[in-house]
Amino acid sequence: MKQVITVFRVIHGLMALFFACAALMLIVIAARMGWLAFIGSLDQAAAQHIIEAVGLLAAAVVALQIAETIVEEEVVRDADISAPTRVRRFLSRFFVVVIVALAIEGLVATFKALHEAPEQLPYAASILVATAFLLAAWGVFIHLNRSAEELEPEAMEDAKNEDHKLKG
Template identity: 55%
Template sequence: MLTIAMASLELADTLIEEEFNREARMSHPARIRRVLSRFLVVVVISLAIESLVATFKFVHDDPTQLLKAASIGFAAATLLAAWAFFIKFNKPSE
């Protein structure tokens, strides 16, 4: 629950900063990439922490459930790879 609360707080901070404190000097694609990057950082870190917590919990309680923890970690890794792909191919649009 703490991880979700921190992710929600960071997302709200990003949205408030973008709506009220945005700088006109930045191009539209750069602004989109910045907001999306901040959001994905929060999501990937939250998933990684959740994966670690689930791993430690399942190792001690029910080792047959470790596949679920691994799938959360795989989801975090997939999002990180997709984010890198997005950044690489979105750079020339500026």
């Protein structure tokens, strides 16, 4: 059984590496777009390229945070994610990044639609509405999950004790 768990840890490590590589590629592409906009004429087209670069950077942050979360939760801690505390912490880390990235993408889509294709504005607005819905759903999840945590306070202590693995 330990060999199977080791295989899963290696697979998780590879997935984290691929997410990190994707993040680095997105950062390079965004930097190139930003630089080309900067050295070109500073006009509305350059502003659009900068806004798109910000969207790519937001996606890079998501990819990098997912990589970090996978490494910390699945490789370093080797934690059982079935406890309510673990689930809340894992999903909270994930949702905070996804919600911020979606909000940035929604704003990028709004700016782009305003200047290039106003008929696309409802789609940009739907991204922002969906982001608000995710934020509200996350809040409800945390509220309901805290009640479950109160039933097993030792899980919170275990989670706090495992945090020392990451600091050392």
